[in-house]
Amino acid sequence: MTPDQIIDMFLDHYRRRGHRDAPESSLIPPPGDPVLFTTSGMHPLTPYLAGRPHPAGRRLVDVQRCLRTTDLDEVGDATHLTVFDMLGSWSLGDYGIATSVRWGHELLTEGFGVDPVRLHATVFGGDDQVGPDETAWATWTDLGVPVEATGAENWWSNGPTGPCGPDSEIFVWTGEGPPTGTPTGDDRWVEVWNHVQMRYHRHDDGRLTALPMSNIDTGMGLERLEMVLRGARSVFEGDGLRPWVDAVRDRWPLEGPDLRIVVDHLRSAVVVLGDGVRPGNTGRGYVLRRLVRRALTVLWRDDPERGLTELPLDPYADTLRRFRQPAGAQPLRAVLADEERRFRGLLRRGRPLVDRLRARGPLTEPDYRWLHDTHGLPRDLVDGLLAGAG
Structure with missing residues (x-):
């Protein structure tokens, strides 16, 4: 059915x-x-x-x-x-x-x-x-x-x-x-x-x-x-997830948990955007930002050149229809593209900071707290993209 x-x-x-x-x-x-x-x-x-x-x-x-x-x-x-x-x-x-x-x-x-x-x-x-x-x-x-x-x-x-x-x-x-x-x-x-x-x-x-x-x-x-x-x-075999699974697989060689995280988080981000939330540093905006950036962290782990604009509009439109939301697919994809640009800028600024800390030895808990509280670099980002760089 x-x-x-x-x-x-x-x-x-x-x-x-x-x-x-x-x-x-x-x-x-x-x-x-x-x-x-x-x-x-x-x-x-x-x-x-x-x-x-x-x-x-x-x-x-x-x-x-x-x-x-x-x-x-x-x-x-x-x-x-x-x-x-x-x-x-x-x-x-x-x-x-x-x-x-x-x-x-x-x-x-x-x-x-x-x-x-x-x-x-x-x-x-x-x-x-x-x-x-x-x-x-x-x-x-x-x-x-x-x-x-x-x-x-x-x-x-x-x-x-x-x-x-x-x-x-x-x-x-x-x-x-x-x-x-x-x-x-x-x-x-x-x-x-x-x-x-x-x-x-x-x-x-x-x-x-x-x-x-x-x-x-x-x-x-x-x-x-x-x-x-x-x-x-898997729930990812169903009609509601299939457009995202197909679109992601067509562009990037992801499987298993990595594929499911990217598909879930991008689809979820579209629904949150469809109800009027925009990325931010607190509250609902931070949850949305975390979804997008976690998906990007997985995507960029193997290839930092991957970009969300490579995905077609079809899965956006399908998700908005299924969740009974009148928003347009194109404007929402533009919001995600802007969030991706912001995230790339954060990585550029954060990499030298992490490299300096790593030059002294393994990152400590105070290091992680300083990176997060002072520079907005969450631990999963540091571990996933920055600590292994260079």
Whole structure:
């Protein structure tokens, strides 16, 4: 199935069960929100999960573009992305986890055609404040899906404080032959969907108090689901990443983690630019700058003459369409080209500084701090491009 077909089937499944469309939000949270970017489908709905009535009702569904800086260091493997589409459904004080689990199982098996034998669930096993999630466990067991109980892995929160609760994660077997083992012991079990019972608010002192109503919040990454449905080994084989993979490979001999980092970071940078962020030294601008410069660091490691203007506009336009952004491809490529010029200038200024320090011996922690704090040279840049120069 194509990503567009997956989205249509997901939305239709919940619309037929009384869910209304929740409007998609920008990657940029509203003023006053302490988070730099929208990190999940539930993020824009936080006031409604806390009890405010939603104008569209108590059952909602949407597709939301998300960015997670916490995954930056994991990007380069087969399944993690910085920017991705999240398919989400919500019950605001309406139905409970048993209904959510059953509807999710129905969509995966009857809608998307996943063999039920390839499914495995995990549930919250309890801690010193909240008991085990017996309802989710019993529901999965009744559906014939094996269950593994865990601890903190099955407790969802959007930060150290705020709405939280036990979750039930759905995994699909991606290995050869019959499924074996459990999700915590075999990485061939790939998580595709999370069903959260948003029932509590965690306070600064760690206390949990009940929210005004018990909610359900589900989230499923589009690109990862597409990978599973295709029987692929990597999200980078999907339609949303393929234009970037092909464009990068056509120009430069990159493979493995290097290829995936460059593809992910450039695609993510385009989506961030599409929501109005521009490169800078702080906040969202710094995250964008880090994405672009990390991609360039990988590209220039073997050939410093490589340039982003060598890439065609097609992947830019494809990404903007898929993430429902009206920005033009040409102006965004011009922004990246300007950021590349700035980065080249930083390298020219930084190389003599690093060479002088290296002449005294290996770089020390105070050296790295001085290069970063005084001259804006981050450690990954120094290690990746400058320390090995000359």
